[in-house]
Amino acid sequence: MGTGRAGDALLAGVVAGTLAGMLLAGRRVRRGRGIVVAAVVACVAAAGVFVPLPRLGPHQQVVAARPADPPETDPLSRLPRWNSSPAAPVLHARFAGPPGQAGRLWPLLAYDGYRADSGWQASPALTALPAAGGGTRVEVVLAHPERLVPHPFGVRTAHPAGTRYDPRSEALRTSGARTAYSLVVDTAPRAPGGRPLAAEPSTGCAGPELRSLLGRVHRNAPLADQLAELQQVVAGTGSADPAGPAEDGCAGVTAALREGHGTSDQYATAFALAARMLGASSRVVAGFAPQREVSVDGGLDVLGGDAVAWPQIACEGGVWVDYWPLPGRTVSGGVLASPGPAATTEAARPPAHRGTAGSGRAVWPLALAAGAVLLLSAVASGLVVLRDRRADRIAERRAAAARWAALDPRQRILVLWQRSLRDGGVAASRSTTARDVAAATDLPPLRELALLVDRTLYVPAAEAGTEEAERAARLAAAVRAGPGPGDESGAGRGRAGRGPLSRRRPPC
Structure with missing residues (x-):
């Protein structure tokens, strides 16, 4: 029995015991009435155990709204708009040299802090990039002026001058909204990440739906094998809704898992939170995963239907490994090891990574208190019944003696x-x-x-x-x-x- 159900059962027992004590102490119970009282108490206890009570979630989860940030700073909230026009052009890129893996993923922002009420949070620490350097040059033309712009992994330099970049959160912001910019990226093959970095298991949303996902993973296997199995489990939970609302709070994610129909950010969030429960460091990235290869002349078109969110796991060697637990969605080339900064441990992450306050609160003191109240109520009820039965026997003997004396x-x-x-x-x-x-x-x-x-x-x-x-x-x-x-x-x-x-x- 789960914690919620155990709490319901204990609450029902306390209510039933208290009701029995009130009925027995308030009036003398005869033999026929005692059976009725016992039946009422049994019905109350059974209803508490087997009938699920309606639950009212906290206000933050009922009204889960993302903070009112400017749209360009929160690309997760823009995914539905891009996906609603899947054929609309987003950008055209041209690689001046071999693209390598640089054209497969175009991140906008990586989120590493999570709150159950409002979803993912990011705090970029932007620093200016040099205007020149070695690597493969990429010329990018956007369909609409933007400040937070998509880019391949491994950015070294950028133009125009003043472009700022945060390799930790993969945020690249130009000095002003513009439609053209150029980058120099590192396209050399990178060694794949090593073993996933272990961290203290934690979560910001410990609902039964997430625990059901973990129940289908072999927990005795190495952490890397558990994550690979979790990726397949999440991808097989339902179908994707690309243009659905961006609700990656706890309520939206659990609803998507329960109904088997959700958006890419909801499935990515489910995987990332379940991975944290397994003891891995995880985050979610919003960006574009083009469904077409770079052409022979180095050109690449990114469309609105390429907008997607996907999770990443921190691994040894300072890399973040991309996972794709998205129903019906893959990336060209499969799972990729994306170059990134050295992964931090769980203790060094922002407090939001550890989940909402009180998510790991112990329930044993409450359970023991409820059990003690139930036991005391049962003992008190039994003593009252014994007292009344003894009084009835004494009254019957006195009545018989009075009839005999007459x-x-x-x-x-x-x-x-x-x-x-x-x-x-x-x-x-x-x-x-x-x-x-x-x-x-x-x-x-x-x-x-x-x-x-x-x-x-x-x-x-x-x-x-x-x-x-x-x-x-x-x-x-x-x-x-x-x-x-x-x-x-x-x-x-x-x-x-x-x-x-x-x-x-x-x-x-």
């Missing part, structure tokens, strides 16, 4: 006689007299009691007083006790005699 001696003797006939196993009809019973029975106390009844009840001159009633009580007690160990009167063969008026009592 009888006169002759009525008491008659009651004792009828009780002794039952205890002795004698079946007599209405015409049978006490004299007939005395002649037929083998029980001496019953025979003596029959003679007393015949003398005090059926002889008009006899008077039955307190002494006769007490004697009848002693004889009735002897009949109830049965024959003693030394009794040789023949009654040892049974509580009833062998006469025609006597027989054993039926078993029921």
Whole structure:
């Protein structure tokens, strides 16, 4: 049982125990009413365990809006607009030399901080780039003027002068909105990243949907194998909606996984957060992944349908490795090792990387407190039930004693006689007299009691007083006790005699 369900069960138990205690302490519960109370308590507890209660998420998750940054500083929010016009041109690039892998991915911004309410955050630290240097020159022409511009990995220099670049967040910003700029990039083959850098497992969104993804990954395998398997699991969870809204907060990501239909940034976010739960350093990049190769003359067209978000994992050797857990979406050449700055450890990352505050809050103190309350409620309810039952037995004995005290001696003797006939196993009809019973029975106390009844009840001159009633009580007690160990009167063969008026009592 999950934490939420365990909390519901404990809450239901506490409510049921408290309800039982209130009902039992507030009024004396008779036998029939006790069954009704037990049924009500059982229904309340079962409803709490098996019926999911509606949950109201925090306000930040219900209204998950990205901060009001200028559009060029938040390319994730612009992905739906680009994808809504998949054939619209975004840029045309021309490589003056061999492009290598430089034309396959064109990042705009890498996000490494995550908050469950507002999604991904980035804090570029831009520095000016030199205007000249060695490498492959790339001339870029944009379809619309921009300040935050796409670029290949490995930028060394840029023109116009004053262009600023942050290799950590892959942000390249020109001095003013423009449609043309040139870059010098490093297109030499780079060695792929080594093993993923291990970090303290953390998450900013620990919902059941993400945990379901991890449940399909072999956790005993090396971390690199777990990430490769996670990539396949996320890619097979549903279908992509390129033009859907940019909602990469916790609510949007869990809804996409639950419904099996989401955007590239939602699937990339799901992979990145699940990777952090596995103990890897991850981030999400917004940019373009052209679905066509660089032509023989070095030209490359990037269209609106190429806009996409993808996750990266920090690996040894100072590289970020791109992963593609996007349903129906691949990048030319498969998974690439993109050159980047030395990956930082989990402790050196911004606080937002560790998830929302309280996501790892322990629930054991609450569980123990709820269990203690439930136990105390059950004990209190049991004590109340025992007290009421004892009081009922005392009241019944007092009522029986009052009824007996109201009888006169002759009525008491008659009651004792009828009780002794039952205890002795004698079946007599209405015409049978006490004299007939005395002649037929083998029980001496019953025979003596029959003679007393015949003398005090059926002889008009006899008077039955307190002494006769007490004697009848002693004889009735002897009949109830049965024959003693030394009794040789023949009654040892049974509580009833062998006469025609006597027989054993039926078993029921």
